[in-house]
Amino acid sequence: MKIQAINNINKSNTTNKINNYKNQANPNSTVTTANYSYSNGAYGKAQVGLSKKSNPSFGVFSELIIPALEGIGFGAACTAVFAALGGAFYWISSIPAGKREKEAQRLFQIKMDNINKIEKELNVDVVAAIKYHDDFLNNAYIEPTNDGNEIGLNAVLGYGVEKYKIAMDFVVPILTKKKELTYPKMPNGMLLYGPPGGGKTYMAEKTCEHLKHFGVNIIPVEFQERGHAKNAERIKKAFEDGKEYFKRTGKPSVIYFPQDIDNYLLDRKKTPEYIKEVRAFINSSENCADEGVSWIGTANYSQNIDSAILRPGRTDIKLAIGEMEDFAIGDMIKYVLFKLDEKDSAAEFDYQKVINKIKDDNIAFTPAEIELFVTDAKRHNPYPENFVTAELVIDEIDNYILKSGPTLTPEVMESFRKDQEYIKNIDEQALAEAQEKVKKAADKREKLAAIAKKANEAVKEANDDLTKAQKEEILARQNEYTIDVAVAKQKNKPKK
Secondary structure (H helix, E strand, O other): OOOOOOOOOOOHHHHHHHHHHHHHHOOOOOOOHHOEEEOOOOOOOOOOOOHHOOOOOHHHHHHHHHHHHHHOHHHHHHHHHHHHHHHHHHHHHOHHHHHHHHHHHHHHHHHHHHHHHHHOOOOOHHHHHHHHHHHHHHHHHOOOOOOOOOOOOHHOOOOOOOHHHHHHHHHHHOOOEEOOOOOOOOOOOOEEEEOOOOOOHHHHHHHHHHHHHHHOOEOOOOOOOOHHHHHHHHHHHHHHHHHHHHHHHHOOOEEEEOOOOOOEEOOOOOOHHHHHHHEEEEHHHOOOOHOOOEEEEEEEOOHEEOOOOOOOOOEEEEEEEEEEEEHHHHHHHHHHHHHOOHHHHHHHHOHHHHHHHHHOOOEEEEEEEEHHHHHHHHHHHOOOOOOHHHHHHHHHHHHHHHHHHOOOOOHHHHHHHHHHHHHHHHHHHHHHHHHHHHHHHHHHHHHHHHHHHHHHHHHHHHHHHHHHHHHHHHHOOOOOHHHHHHHHHHHHHOOO
16 A cells, blocks of 8 residues: 655755755754754654654653742742753853764754655655655654664654554644644544554554653553453543543543453444443544544454444544565564664665565565564574574574464455455445435435425415505505595585
């Protein structure tokens, strides 16, 4: 699945836009290290162009320091703030110019690398890639540095379609949700579904981590194996708490189900014992975004979930996480090599050779399996002082297939395709029902309009009849008056 390039973009702007990005790497330009925020604890060691909202140090300042300053009085607070600002300015100015220029170059390179990745992975031209990059950065605060220190969605490898949809359709609307702001519309919920081991839970966790970093209230709900009534009560309470939190603070909440919901929110017809959980979820999640609440969960087999839960208005986003695309395999291998402190191996590794091996064998692997192959390749390397090579990884793949076989068997992938068809049918049915409602409403309006037209015609006819009768009455009275006048004149006429 690929995102198509933005249409109708003036190509003459391409050079100007690229040059604008290149100007940021110019040591003589106004862009210096002072324009960036740094943190090992959030999103890596360097952030490019993030707003103050995404700066963890600003969050500490606003949540801890400002209340403390309020307590010591306005004058003292102003003195302390200006002293802090002066110290920060002194610290920035004390950084040698050469280091600032080098850091600006490094940050620019990160930006350009990410734009190149977007261009390849989303299959768009460079103008669209820059636009998508700005969407990621300015709206969702995503700019991976791939240094192993990221949190949130920055820790999810690559810029695939799934990541873009999560960022733009789920994260951005929630981050911009306020009482007075209804656009873009916050989704009621998001389900990540697909075969086991595909990274759904990891992506859900990192999405919640990303949102929590920016002040979104995360409410986890865990189910019990036995205890349907308690599970139902937990669901109900989580949604109630989220709605109450929004009323009190104006900030949204996301309810997170860390366990696969296809084990608990099951089809009521097939498994009536789960009816309490299903009813609690249906009643609580209906248009919950209007009250500042959304939810996120995962499922291995969406066909097991009660179809009412998956309908729009309760689950607005249903995202399939299937087999890895080619670029994702390469990204995963590189990530594991860095994780294993094999940076030199990563630089020399023949990624395409492994990708071609997997494609030629027509086998799909999960991210966990790719990590296992690379890890075992290092562990079984007969010459540890040498690089971890593509040949070593391919040997591990062959051994794995012979011993246990891949997780994503043809049967599993066939079930996944049925899941996709199941979701598609639910959406099509919901769309058809919505269209039928619109049609019925239009037909009703037409009938009412016809009735109103007839009523207006009847009123007009009655008015015409009334007007005619009134005219006839007036004419009759005029005639009577004329006769009366004539009679009176005749009576008063002198006799000869």
